[in-house]
Amino acid sequence: MFAQGPPIITDKPIMIGEKRFVLKTLSRVEVRENATFYKIPIMGHYVIKPNLLVVAHIPFAGYTSNVGEGFKKNGLGDVNIQMKYQFFRWDESRKTARAAVKVQQFFPTGIQTGNYEISIHEWQTFAGLTFGYEALRYGLGANIGYHYVANQADFFHYKISTGVPLMPLVYPPKQINLYFEYDGEVNLSEGHHALFMAQGIQYAIKRLTFEMAVRFPIIQNMPAIERQKYTLLFGTRFII
Amino acid sequence: MKHIIKLSLFIVLSVFIGIPMNAQNKKNKDKKDGIVDKFTVQVDGLGCPFCAYGLEKKMQEMKGVKKFKIEMESGLTSFTYPAEKMLSLAEVKAQVDKAGYTPMDLKVERADGTLEHESLETPEIDYEANQSIDFAVNGNCNMCEGRIERAALALYGVSSAEWSKKKKRLKVKYLDTEVDEKAIHFAINQAGYDTEKAKATQEAYDKLPGCCQYERMKVDVQFKPINNNAKEEANTPE
Numbered sequence: 047m048f049a050q051g052p053p054i055i056t057d058k059p060i061m062i063g064e065k066r067f068v069l070k071t072l073s074r075v076e077v078r079e080n081a082t083f084y085k086i087p088i089m090g091h092y093v094i095k096p097n098l099l100v101v102a103h104i105p106f107a108g109y110t111s112n113v114g115e116g117f118k119k120n121g122l123g124d125v126n127i128q129m130k131y132q133f134f135r136w137d138e139s140r141k142t143a144r145a146a147v148k149v150q151q152f153f154p155t156g157i158q159t160g161n162y163e164i165s166i167h168e169w170q171t172f173a174g175l176t177f178g179y180e181a182l183r184y185g186l187g188a189n190i191g192y193h194y195v196a197n198q199a200d201f202f203h204y205k206i207s208t209g210v211p212l213m214p215l216v217y218p219p220k221q222i223n224l225y226f227e228y229d230g231e232v233n234l235s236e237g238h239h240a241l242f243m244a245q246g247i248q249y250a251i252k253r254l255t256f257e258m259a260v261r262f263p264i265i266q267n268m269p270a271i272e273r274q275k276y277t278l279l280f281g282t283r284f285i286i
Numbered sequence: 287m288k289h290i291i292k293l294s295l296f297i298v299l300s301v302f303i304g305i306p307m308n309a310q311n312k313k314n315k316d317k318k319d320g321i322v323d324k325f326t327v328q329v330d331g332l333g334c335p336f337c338a339y340g341l342e343k344k345m346q347e348m349k350g351v352k353k354f355k356i357e358m359e360s361g362l363t364s365f366t367y368p369a370e371k372m373l374s375l376a377e378v379k380a381q382v383d384k385a386g387y388t389p390m391d392l393k394v395e396r397a398d399g400t401l402e403h404e405s406l407e408t409p410e411i412d413y414e415a416n417q418s419i420d421f422a423v424n425g426n427c428n429m430c431e432g433r434i435e436r437a438a439l440a441l442y443g444v445s446s447a448e449w450s451k452k453k454k455r456l457k458v459k460y461l462d463t464e465v466d467e468k469a470i471h472f473a474i475n476q477a478g479y480d481t482e483k484a485k486a487t488q489e490a491y492d493k494l495p496g497c498c499q500y501e502r503m504k505v506d507v508q509f510k511p512i513n514n515n516a517k518e519e520a521n522t523p524e
Contacts, residue, residue, distance in 0.1 A: 060333075060336075064384040093386075219339060252339075285343070
């Protein structure tokens with residue numbers, strides 16, 4: 047009998063108990079044809095009620111051009127806040143299914159990198175749904191959402207994830223999990239579609255979790271300059 | 287001499303009366319934590335150890351919680367709490383709710399030996415039982431107890447169901463115009479448990495968590511299910 051933890055890229059509707067605080071970081075290095083982008087956020091998650099979560103992200107962002115003299119730019123990214131409300135909960139012995147609605151507001155506090163996932167100094171709003179099913183043997187997650195970006199194209203997002211545990215179940219947690227996640231986006235103005243597959247590994251011990259993932263493109267129906275080669279994600283989370 | 291006899295009698299009586307009193311007082315007395323109440327809660331929705339961690343942190347907010355344990359496979363959570371604080375089951379239930387999980391079955395063994403029990407699945411009863419039966423039901427643990435009792439209580443017409451882990455017997459009170467003995471046996475079979483007169487299907491048995499998979503014995507089947515698949519299961523050799 048095994049267990050799994052929270053997915054790395056896909057959002058999760060399960061909250062960790064009223065008045066609990068989780069400090070998290072998930073750094074991102076995105077390598078494109080013409081530049082390498084990076085974002086290092088500090089994220090604070092606070093559960094107000096068992097079904098209501100608020101989050102604040104303060105990112106440090108930047109990029110290095112891969113052409114010419116290698117122009118660099120870095121600084122504060124677009125600070126954002128989000129609220130997640132869990133509207134559905136189904137609990138059974140050793141398993142649970144939950145669904146939540148998520149709203150995220152980005153403020154134009156950051157540098158302009160030309161990559162909205164890093165920082166673009168524009169108002170942005172994301173609204174979506176997140177689903178999760180967890181049993182002791184496996185976990186499944188899915189997200190869909192609409193991302194509004196002021197003065198630019200809007201996006202439709204989707205993500206799915208599944209976790210494969212490598213160690214037997216113990217409590218307090220001591221686990222190694224493998225994740226397989228797919229995430230995609232559709233540029234609603236241009237009709238461009240991108241689909242990525244990420245493979246991640248997570249090590250969790252008591253209240254501390256370390257995780258990393260590599261994400262590769264499967265479909266990139268867009269101009270070559272916007273195409274990604276791969277993305278590295280790595281971070282930790284700590285339950286306070 | 288009279289005083290010596292009186293004194294001897296007093297000492298002998300004190301010893302004989304004192305032993306059981308001390309034994310009673312020692313109940314739920316922990317060397318380190320003093321006199322404690324023992325709580326067990328069946329929690330649904332614990333899909334991973336991270337969920338369990340959130341639950342533990344929430345429960346630890348109640349100052350005095352000691353010996354906190356979660357069995358991930360069964361969702362059975364147990365802890366002790368100082369008896370003098372008289373923590374109620376309602377308070378424990380509220381705390382589990384705040385952690386974002388579902389408390390299904392709550393029990394406390396008070397320091398004085400009294401038991402309190404609350405099950406969320408107990409339906410409202412608007413009838414009075416006129417029959418009482420007592421029969422053997424196989425099972426292992428506290429989680430089996432909850433499951434067996436809930437299976438019986440879920441039937442309209444059953445007013446009470448109590449399974450003894452020690453004796454492996456279930457006492458059921460019911461109204462015979464609403465439900466019959468056969469239906470009660472089958473309801474328990476559906477939960478995965480063999481009774482002395484009816485056998486659970488292998489499928490239902492396999493669905494039980496590892497800790498609840500009791501050793502199956504030969505059943506003298508008296509109540510045969512109508513379902514063909516279940517019938518085959520019931521007739522298969524041990």
